[in-house]
Amino acid sequence: MKAPQRLRSLLEEGFIDAVVRQLMSGKEAMVYVVRCGDETRCAKVYKEATQRSFRQAVDYTENRKVKNTRQARAMAKGTRFGREAQEAAWQSAEVDALHRLAAAGVRVPKPFNFHDGVLLMELVVDADGAAAPRLNDVTLTAEAARAHHATLIGEVVRMLCAGVIHGDLSEFNILLAADGPVIIDLPQAVDAAGNNHAARMLVRDVDNLRRFFGRAAPSLLETDYGKEIWALYETGGLTADVPLTGRFEQDERVVDLEAVMREIDDARLEDEARRMRLQALA
Numbered sequence: 001m002k003a004p005q006r007l008r009s010l011l012e013e014g015f016i017d018a019v020v021r022q023l024m025s026g027k028e029a030m031v032y033v034v035r036c037g038d039e040t041r042c043a044k045v046y047k048e049a050t051q052r053s054f055r056q057a058v059d060y061t062e063n064r065k066v067k068n069t070r071q072a073r074a075m076a077k078g079t080r081f082g083r084e085a086q087e088a089a090w091q092s093a094e095v096d097a098l099h100r101l102a103a104a105g106v107r108v109p110k111p112f113n114f115h116d117g118v119l120l121m122e123l124v125v126d127a128d129g130a131a132a133p134r135l136n137d138v139t140l141t142a143e144a145a146r147a148h149h150a151t152l153i154g155e156v157v158r159m160l161c162a163g164v165i166h167g168d169l170s171e172f173n174i175l176l177a178a179d180g181p182v183i184i185d186l187p188q189a190v191d192a193a194g195n196n197h198a199a200r201m202l203v204r205d206v207d208n209l210r211r212f213f214g215r216a217a218p219s220l221l222e223t224d225y226g227k228e229i230w231a232l233y234e235t236g237g238l239t240a241d242v243p244l245t246g247r248f249e250q251d252e253r254v255v256d257l258e259a260v261m262r263e264i265d266d267a268r269l270e271d272e273a274r275r276m277r278l279q280a281l282a
């Protein structure tokens, strides 16, 4: 096909050799199949800020790392420099997240390049080598639903161990590749440690998985992995291979008041003894 304007500079600079076809036009980006040497890859062309909208809500941009305080001030004030900085931060957030997650062993498309607002990455394919379908476009047996759900809970845990929450995880942003589910679409990914909405977003992501896979495997509807995962993360107990139960119970054990009083008494007695020793020395 004739190369669209936004891909011309990549052609001229030799990052890609040909544009094969348009794959999708989503809400925030246009996705193309491209050739690079003898490899087929995927090019995600971000739309301009004015053509996007909903995901730049404060939830997501809160605490997004910016390079310096001038940038941060400009972004806060909404000057043109600020808007440009915000735009660049938004677009590069996805490639940053892909690198971070690939390094943490999460199955995401392998990123190759980010140039002029275009992300070049691995084309995720099915068993026939065709672009992989979204989970939403496949029919699953109960058994397959349970298996993919378990895989994806593991991926969510691995992501959180790397400090990342997807923030928009659903059957529309997961592809079913020949080797299993692949998580895509990460420009809104959230830094788990620095965002007040992190817990809510993690739980929402996990609840989306439960709702979707629960249609094919209703037993999953009883599970509550999201809160369990978050509780472990918050207490420093989350590791990639931590066993999960899928159940979450608020810790409602009655505080052992007597034991607490004993502790306080002990501390008071110790303090008194210390003071008496000091007096004896004086």
Ligand SMILES: Nc1ncnc2c1ncn2[C@@H]1O[C@H](COP(=O)(O)OP(=O)(O)OP(=O)(O)O)[C@@H](O)[C@H]1O
Residues within 6 Å of the ligand: 023, 024, 025, 026, 027, 028, 029, 030, 031, 042, 044, 109, 121, 122, 123, 124, 125, 131, 132, 134, 172, 173, 175, 184, 185, 186
């Ligand atoms: N690496 C990839 N390999 C194969 N297909 C891909 C890849 N990345 C994206 N796609 C296809 O392009 C579609 C849109 O990609 P993506 O979700 O990243 O963009 P988006 O603009 O946020 O889209 P939407 O608004 O539909 O969520 C995906 O649903 C998928 O079908």
Ligand SMILES: [Mg+2]
Residues within 6 Å of the ligand: 026, 172, 173, 185
């Ligand atoms: Mg998407």
